[in-house]
Amino acid sequence: MCLAIPVRIEEVLDEHNALAEIGGLRKSINISLLDGVQVGDYVILHVGCALQRLNPEEAERTLALLESLGQLEAARQAALEGQP
Numbered sequence: 001m002c003l004a005i006p007v008r009i010e011e012v013l014d015e016h017n018a019l020a021e022i023g024g025l026r027k028s029i030n031i032s033l034l035d036g037v038q039v040g041d042y043v044i045l046h047v048g049c050a051l052q053r054l055n056p057e058e059a060e061r062t063l064a065l066l067e068s069l070g071q072l073e074a075a076r077q078a079a080l081e082g083q084p
Helices: 056-068 072-081
Strands: 005-012 017-022 025-030 042-046 049-054
Touching: 005 025, 005 056, 017 042, 025 049, 042 056, 049 056
Parallel strands: none
Antiparallel strands: 005 017, 005 042, 017 025, 042 049
């Protein structure tokens, strides 16, 4: 199963890396595929790479849906482990 999860950018480290917040934890992610990533942006994270930006409302809806389905913790764990 391929899983991608919305995460919020907490700190941009350099042009290729940022720290993202995932369920209260911070993880270094690769942002090389996106231009102009800024603190506060929501991105879709898959296997440690940011794939696209999301607007905050869409990100919150997706996180709420995952939580209501009981899948948010599994999604967070997969994102933290960088599993496909």
